[in-house]
Amino acid sequence: MGFFSIFTRRKTKKVETNARDSAKERLNALVGSGRRMVYRIDDFKDAKELEEKTAEIKNEIQKKASQLFKTDENKIKVVVEEHNGYVVIIANINFE
Amino acid sequence: MAKVYVLTSGKGGVGKTTLTANLGTAMALGGERVALIDADIGLKNLDVVMGLENRIIYTLIDVANGKVNVFDALVRHKQIKNLSLLPASQIATKEMISPDDMKRIINEMKERFDYIFVDCPAGIERGFRNAVAGAEEALVITTPELPAITDADRVIGLLENMGFQDDKIHLIVNRFKAHMVRHGDMLNINDIKSALSIEVMGIVPDSEDIIISTNKGIPLVLEDGSSANMHKILNGIVRRLKGEEIPIPKLSELEDKKGFLEAIKSFFKRHQSGDD
Numbered sequence: 001m002g003f004f005s006i007f008t009r010r011k012t013k014k015v016e017t018n019a020r021d022s023a024k025e026r027l028n029a030l031v032g033s034g035r036r037m038v039y040r041i042d043d044f045k046d047a048k049e050l051e052e053k054t055a056e057i058k059n060e061i062q063k064k065a066s067q068l069f070k071t072d073e074n075k076i077k078v079v080v081e082e083h084n085g086y087v088v089i090i091a092n093i094n095f096e
Numbered sequence: 097m098a099k100v101y102v103l104t105s106g107k108g109g110v111g112k113t114t115l116t117a118n119l120g121t122a123m124a125l126g127g128e129r130v131a132l133i134d135a136d137i138g139l140k141n142l143d144v145v146m147g148l149e150n151r152i153i154y155t156l157i158d159v160a161n162g163k164v165n166v167f168d169a170l171v172r173h174k175q176i177k178n179l180s181l182l183p184a185s186q187i188a189t190k191e192m193i194s195p196d197d198m199k200r201i202i203n204e205m206k207e208r209f210d211y212i213f214v215d216c217p218a219g220i221e222r223g224f225r226n227a228v229a230g231a232e233e234a235l236v237i238t239t240p241e242l243p244a245i246t247d248a249d250r251v252i253g254l255l256e257n258m259g260f261q262d263d264k265i266h267l268i269v270n271r272f273k274a275h276m277v278r279h280g281d282m283l284n285i286n287d288i289k290s291a292l293s294i295e296v297m298g299i300v301p302d303s304e305d306i307i308i309s310t311n312k313g314i315p316l317v318l319e320d321g322s323s324a325n326m327h328k329i330l331n332g333i334v335r336r337l338k339g340e341e342i343p344i345p346k347l348s349e350l351e352d353k354k355g356f357l358e359a360i361k362s363f364f365k366r367h368q369s370g371d372d
Contacts, residue, residue: 019281027242027283031249070214079194081225090222092191094161 055079061091069093098209099130101204102231104255106247109320110219110239111270114306116215119134121315122334123201124179128210131170133182133202135227135236137193147179147313148173160197167205175318180209188272191194195229204229220254233264235297239271249292260352266297268333269346273302274350297326298333301326301350309322325349 058078066073076094097348103112103119115215123128134142137156140163143149148284161184166182173179192322205212216227227232230340238248255265259316269288276282289296305323316323329350332342 005323013124020277020283020287021280024287025241027245027287027291030242030246077194077197090194092192092194094192 001018057089065091065093069095071095098129098206098212099233100206100212100214101230101233102214102216102227103235103237104224104227104251105218105237105244106220106224106251107238107244107346110237110244111300111306112218112237113141113145113215114310115212115235115237115268115270115300117315118255118317118330119177119334119337120211120213121146121176122317122330123211123213123337124173124176125317125336126338127178128338129178129206129208131180131182131212132182133214135213135214135223137184137188137190137223137226138186139217140186141217142181143171143180143181144272144313145310146173146181146315148183149313151350152183152341155183155188156201157185157188157192157199160193166201173294190217190226192350193226195225197227198226210303219310220251224254227259234260235266237268237270238288238290238292240269240288241278242274245283245288245291248296254296260369262294265294267292267294268298268300269296270301272299272346272350277347284347296344297336299345299350300329300333318341321354323350343358 013015059079062073062076063077065071065076071093075094077094079090079092081090102108103116105112110184112134117210120130120132132142134140134156136142143152148171153171154164156169158164159166159169170180170182173181182201196222202212203216208372214227214231215224236248236255252265255339269285272285273282273301275317277284285296285299303323303326305316305319305326309319312319314325332345335342
């Protein structure tokens with residue numbers, strides 16, 4: 001009985017999906033096979049105006065931070081970055 | 097003037113640091129003047145993989161803050177004199193350095209080196225932007241698993257957004273397991289290539305030798321006793337980076353074929369530690 005049950009269990013085993021096919025299907029759904037969309041901020045903005053405004057914003061932040069934290073303006077680095085359409089402003093103040 | 101490559105991935109743990117160390121070392125062994133920059137501030141590891149952690153005096157942050165000259169902060173490799181490392185600080189954060197700082201530092205270094213490899217931190221935030229800032233070309237590292245590939249896709253999109261042309265973004269598939277591909281358990285190179293739509297610069301098979309060399313603090317390409325196949329594969333990538341036309345290894349060439357005696361030797365070596 002025990003000896004024959006080994007064979008019966010094998011017969012009832014389910015056919016598993018190939019891991020590669022499943023991964024390929026999911027990858028296609030997640031990434032697709034076409035080209036990525038590229039949005040560059042300077043593609044739809046006046047680059048010169050953007051540059052001027054950015055410099056203006058940076059200067060204002062530097063001035064305010066310098067007064068607030070009583071430190072030299074040159075010890076404050078301000079970086080403006082674009083992340084998916086959002087503008088992120090990072091102020092790095094060196095207190096040393 | 098140096099050619100600057102950034103090794104990036106989006107996802108952590110795919111082997112960026114190990115590949116930076118090995119590709120940089122292999123390039124230097126070929127006679128090129130090479131500098132490695134650890135841009136993973138706060139979670140630095142490149143010095144550990146290179147075995148140079150005890151030789152650090154100044155870091156990238158000291159250079160960015162103007163405390164020291166970039167050439168004073170470089171750590172020269174013990175054996176390979178034309179290989180240097182600009183280490184990162186462990187106590188600083190990525191926000192303490194800006195993309196402009198990185199551009200300035202890399203521009204200063206360019207004249208004294210032929211190749212510069214920047215080890216990028218995981219993620220797509222400030223550390224990524226810093227690491228990418230001074231680079232001309234990018235090596236996107238991925239493993240053949242979905243989370244790593246989808247993150248690589250996101251990183252490629254960001255790189256394109258930052259102005260990298262298609263031909264300046266290359267793919268390296270790391271920890272590739274040929275036997276799993278053969279059994280239909282893993283995505284093959286064409287699946288990954290067609291999903292990411294970029295050129296493949298190299299395929300690096302999964303190897304225990306990498307773990308051993310990392311633990312020793314000696315890049316694999318410097319270890320005489322390690323796999324000859326891995327040496328060949330890593331050197332192939334280096335030659336492709338130099339512009340040589342070297343074909344990408346076939347599935348059968350990615351497997352480390354051990355002889356009967358070698359297989360027995362490695363079996364006993366593995367069980368010598370007595371852990372199992």
